[in-house]
Amino acid sequence: MNHTDETSQQTSSPASSATTSPPADPARRAFLGGGAAALAAWGLGAFGAPTASAGSHGAEGGGFDPFAVPKEDGAYGLFELDYPYDALEDAIDAKTMELHHSIHTESYRVGLNNALKELETARAGDDFAKVQYWQNQLAFHGAGFMLHLVFFKNMAPAGTTRPSSALRSLMRRHFGGLEAMKRHFSAAARTVEGSGWAILGYQPVGDRFIIMQAEKHQNHTQWGVFPVLAIDVWEHAYYLRYQNRRAEYVDNFWKVVNWDNVEARALFARGMRPS
Ligand SMILES: [Fe+2]
Numbered sequence: 045m046n047h048t049d050e051t052s053q054q055t056s057s058p059a060s061s062a063t064t065s066p067p068a069d070p071a072r073r074a075f076l077g078g079g080a081a082a083l084a085a086w087g088l089g090a091f092g093a094p095t096a097s098a099g100s101h102g103a104e105g106g107g108f109d110p111f112a113v114p115k116e117d118g119a120y121g122l123f124e125l126d127y128p129y130d131a132l133e134d135a136i137d138a139k140t141m142e143l144h145h146s147i148h149t150e151s152y153r154v155g156l157n158n159a160l161k162e163l164e165t166a167r168a169g170d171d172f173a174k175v176q177y178w179q180n181q182l183a184f185h186g187a188g189f190m191l192h193l194v195f196f197k198n199m200a201p202a203g204t205t206r207p208s209s210a211l212r213s214l215m216r217r218h219f220g221g222l223e224a225m226k227r228h229f230s231a232a233a234r235t236v237e238g239s240g241w242a243i244l245g246y247q248p249v250g251d252r253f254i255i256m257q258a259e260k261h262q263n264h265t266q267w268g269v270f271p272v273l274a275i276d277v278w279e280h281a282y283y284l285r286y287q288n289r290r291a292e293y294v295d296n297f298w299k300v301v302n303w304d305n306v307e308a309r310a311l312f313a314r315g316m317r318p319s
Contacts, residue, residue, distance in 0.1 A: 108308045108312060110194075110197070110308070110309050110312055111193075113193060118160070119157045119160075119161075120153050120156060120157055120189065121153070122145075122146075122149065122150050122153050123193055123196070125141075125145060125196055126197065126200070127199075127200060127201060129141040129142045129145070131200075131201045132199055132201065132202075132300045134201075134202035134296065134299045134300055135199075135202070135293070135296035135297050135299050135300040136199075136281075136282070136285070136293075136296075136297075136300070137284060137285045139284055140280075140281065140282065140283075140284045140285065143280065144192075144276075144280060144281060145192075145196065148192070148280055149188075149189070149192040149196070152185045152188035152189040152192060153185075153189055154185075155181060155184070155185030155188075155189075156182070156185040156186050156188075156189045158181070158185075159178050159181040159182040159185055159186070160182065162174070162178045162181075163175070163178050163179075163182065166178065183262040184260065184261060184262055186262075187258075187260075187261035187262035187265070188260075188261040188262075190261075190271070191241055191243070191258070191261050191271065191274050191276070192276070194243075194271045194272075194273075194274040194309075195241075195274045195275065195276050197302070197305050198273050198274060198275075198301060198302055198305055198306060198309075199300045199301065199302050200300060200301075200302035200304075200305070201300065202299040202300050203299075204302075205301070205302050205303040205304045205305075206303055207222055207303045207306075207307070208303065208304075208307050210307060210311075211303065211306065211307040211310060214253065214310055215253070218252055218253040218254075219253070219255075225244065225253075225255070226298060228255050229242050229244055229255050229273070229275070230242075230291075230294050230295070230298075232255050232256070232257050233257075233275050233277050233290075233294045233297075234277075234290055234291050234294055235257070236257050236258070236259065236277050237259060238259060238260075239259070239260060239277070239278040239279065240257060240258045240259040240260060240261070240263075240264075240277060240278070241257070241258040241261065241274050241275060241276055241277060242255065242256070242257055242258075242274070242275050242277065243255070243256045243257075243258060243269075243271050243272075243273070243274045244271070244272045244273040244274070244306075245266075245269035245270055245271045245272055245313075246269065246270045246272055246310065246313035246314060246316075247266060247268060247269050248268055248270070248313070248316060249268060251314075253272070253310070254266075254269065256269065270309075270312075270313040270316060271309075272306060272309045272310045272313060273301070273306050273309070275294065275297050277290060277293075277294070281293070
């Protein structure tokens with residue numbers, strides 16, 4: 045197993061949940077939303093408000109908010125999943141899902157909040173002696189938290205969603221077809237060096253969809269790219285079932301992609317263009 049795992053950069057490790065379902069905390073739901081604040085928090089506020097609607101797994105109508113995570117007193121909470129931990133067995137086993145969400149993702153949340161707090165303290169005290177360390181922590185945990193939000197929302201039980209004609213049309217224009225995009229995305233995911241991600245994203249400068257590899261979470265990014273579809277290829281995402289067979293995990297990932305969510309994110313991203 046890859047022991048350069050994300051916990052090596054974490055500042056704390058929350059306790060594991062023993063349940064087979066994601067935690068459902070009604071109190072968290074009370075402050076779900078806050079799209080404008082979240083846009084600002086991720087540096088995207090200048091691009092404007094959400095414009096897309098989502099399908100059966102997203103919010104109906106114009107309420108789709110890809111940044112909907114619980115927030116309280118400026119700190120991020122752990123977002124809930126839209127399905128039980130055992131709902132994606134066609135691709136990912138329940139134990140991996142539980143560990144991935146309740147421990148790994150939770151650790152990014154804690155690390156992100158901690159980095160933000162430490163930088164706030166530095167500003168208050170006008171003491172920037174450790175600014176390089178905390179900026180590094182902010183990038184690692186912030187990028188990790190964001191990408192896990194995309195990844196978990198990008199999935200749904202097998203057979204519950206299908207790519208729409210609108211999404212197929214977009215993929216045809218930018219990649220030559222949906223299947224070509226999937227082959228490119230899979231190849232990128234299989235060949236990430238070490239731990240990282242493959243990401244389908246929208247680049248507003250060129251008004252184009254692109255595929256990127258990310259090492260760790262924050263390396264090899266392009267500024268301004270909005271992630272539309274992400275697959276986690278850190279070993280913690282697949283090792284229990286697949287061991288070193290990353291390619292098999294990548295192939296099976298397509299069975300549980302939430303195409304409604306992918307389309308909603310793609311349309312939302314295009315709506316962010318300033319012109
Ligand atoms: Fe992960």
